[in-house]
Amino acid sequence: MRTTSAARRRLLLVTHHYYPERGAPQRRWDALTPRLIDAGVDVSVLAPPPHYPAGRLFEDRAEYQPGRLSRGRHGERIVRTTFREHSSRLRSRSLDQAVVAWSSICLGLRIFRHPSLRPDVVVGTVPGIPSMFAAWVLARATRAKFVVEMRDAWPDLIEPAGLFRAGRTTKARVLGLARTFVHRAVSRLQARADSVVTTTETFAEVLQGRGVDDVAVVRNGTSYTPDAADLASSGLAVPTSPADPTGPAPDGGPHLLRDRPLRVAYAGTVGRAQDLGTVVRAAAEMRRRGRAVDVRIVGPGAEVESLQRLAAELGAPVTFGGPVPAEEVHALYRWADTVLVSLRDWQPLEWTVPSKLYEVMASGRLVTACVAGEAAEIVASTGAGTVVLPGDAAMLADVWSGWVRDGALPEVSPAAAAWVAANADDDELGRRYVQLVDHLMEPEQHAASAGHLAAAADGTGCPTCEIKAVPEPPERAAPSIGAVRPSGESVA
Template sequence: MRGTRSTATPSRPRVLLVTHHYPPEHGAPQRRWDTLTPRLLEAGVDVAVLTPPPHYPTGRLQDARAAYRPGSVSRGRHGERVVRTRFRPHAADLLSRTIDQAVAAGSAVVLGLRFFRHRPERPDVVVGTVPGIPSMFAAWLLARALRARLVIEMRDAWPDLIEPSGVLDARRSLTSRLLAGARAVVHRAVSRLQARADAVVTTTETFAQVLLERGVRHVAVVRNGTSFQPLTADDAPEPDPRDSDALPPARPLRAVYAGTVGRAQDLQSVVRAAANVARRGLPLDVRIVGAGARVPFLENLAAELDAPVTFVGPVPHEEVRRYYAWADTVVVSLRDWKPLEWTVPSKLYEVMASGAYATACVAGEAAALVSRSGAGSVVPPGDVDALTELWSGWASSGTVPEADPLAARWVAENADDDVLAERYLDLLGSLVGPLRATEGAR
């Protein structure tokens, strides 16, 4: 879809966001727009949102108040107009989640036409975010119907992640072969929509280059951001009288992972490495903080291997700081899937900003960033032996390196929320006219 903007742009440009994830939910996609929205509003951009009621990550409605009922219209905490779509309660499996995303996307089209088809409310730009994939198709339909520009925001390397992630797995049976055909259709559809969008937003330079090489004409890089501040003495948890400040043998080496516990994070390699270190007689304490579909599997694996891993569950964001201060190293982990080499997990920016030393089980752009900035030690994804050796060395010597201050400076210069808002405003300005953040947004 190209060149279909409204003939008369209002004095305040209008953006309509179609997303499956939005506050008051918590997560990386939710945080991204929770920080972008007030800065766009301060710059004179009207923001409206089509999104389901809060139901992430459980799949069940989190709040039954009237403002979250499907079809309701309310104001978000920054003053943005929020229209809540229908959704389908879901379980952790892929099919159930995909149906939920499709229901929400279909509802977004219906409600979008109902509330935004008249000229005073009609958007200049429709932004569709991924995940989930159906949101981008809903955004495309709305952009065409409302004669608006289309921006597709790819937070991950879709459609390339379809095959390695196991989405529409096609390894066996007639059903699987049918799913293989569906996978190919989805891959082509996503690629064509990326090519037809007026702009595609990626969060990394690497994936932007991939899309440019595929013929996508306008690609903008707006990284994920963080407001995480360096750790201080106030963040330290209450001392355990059984512990010492010294590393082993006085106390175990401490490692923490805090974030989504899913397939893409490959935390089974962390559990296996922890078990290996323990078998060598070296004290180790690993904490996995967060929720996700892989928690039951990992709990069973840790019990089977007698791994020194504790599963904490989700905690408030302020509590994450205490876990970072408690740990000697913070784990950032991704699977060894090729498309994940084109991504940088938002959690890495947080760790770099905190000043904690990272154990980075990543490749590609993320690994290069860690190495260049001195943010931590890089281990190839899925390499259990390499991770075992790294942690064993620290546990044996009683020392863990310190992160280079360059890492926190890099985040301040490249992943600061105000910097990212300026880049989004530049993108919108290229579509509807020059925009700049006001002093109030800084």
């Protein structure tokens, strides 16, 4: 067995998404990488050239050529793989992921079996699913520890997401068999991994219930820090001038709606899982009731065009825009009375927490949370906003109509931003990942505690590596809750 010292711990990340792309997976590792490096971990990355979400190469640069080794902005070693241009269709994107995974295996075997680069830990992060299979091959070939990082509740999302949907035709039967195979293969890799990393307590418990013993919880983080203008427009300081057309309402800040529509913002991925059709229908219902609302949806995704058609068909007061640069997110949130966080009514999504939720909570804005499960519990218990049952357009319209009728918004508790600072801080999350690497590199110190990561996930923690689960949010009532679905209730 190879010995290692803290100075030569080597981690190889196999991923389909990496900087300079933008998105939650990219942001996660852009935050973790410098903290791992600062702790003495040598980080290498196998990733395709930046081509998300358009499916085409951002720009033709030398360091993006397949097999080219370059240094990332944090000093990490990056090897770019081959990729396949793709459309927004599932089949096209899946083929791209398969091509990237195969290229990762070929390049990884050629480059990272060299003694000077051989990793101690290989991390395969999902999405996409093929990346975890490529990581498993490379971990076995290099005799490294294998870590599966599940950002979402795979393989459980395969069926509700309609992947490999079965039917009566021969093609449909083949797809049904493929779905079963992928489900079993992902579950088997999770069980055989040296450790599985999840981003939520709930999914960690689900995996532990299936016999996956080594589970660590490292949440997604956020770097969002409210500026002076954010604090002013949130009612915690002097409101902006009434002459400012994008500022809050006069004579009382954002808590009094005066002679203008309720402003609702959504910034993020516009896909099937976000169920923004419910939001469009709720906005149309508001107009039917004579309640003024202005909904702005900004971001990329496969559902943008269909939502635009739906809004036009229903006459909904909804406008759409492309991705908002990070520096403009503050302005969008200041414009909004409430910021949407939305997920579809699928049971596996009750085990996830959108990374966008932490950003909105940190901003101090009122959250309209169309979510269930752990995400709903966090919003309700910290007083971050109002929870509405996913998929219930009438309930969402009722909640918004009530605010317009009353001319007031619910107060946001300072506990919401405080919870994010305590539980989604990048420095703390980086420390947890370093502890995970240390734990994997020193198995003899943990031989008597095979379930120490499981203990960390349930809050008791491991006394040796100090890996601790993110604490549950405090039990307290939210100031305004439309409805909260119990986390264990089935949505099937």
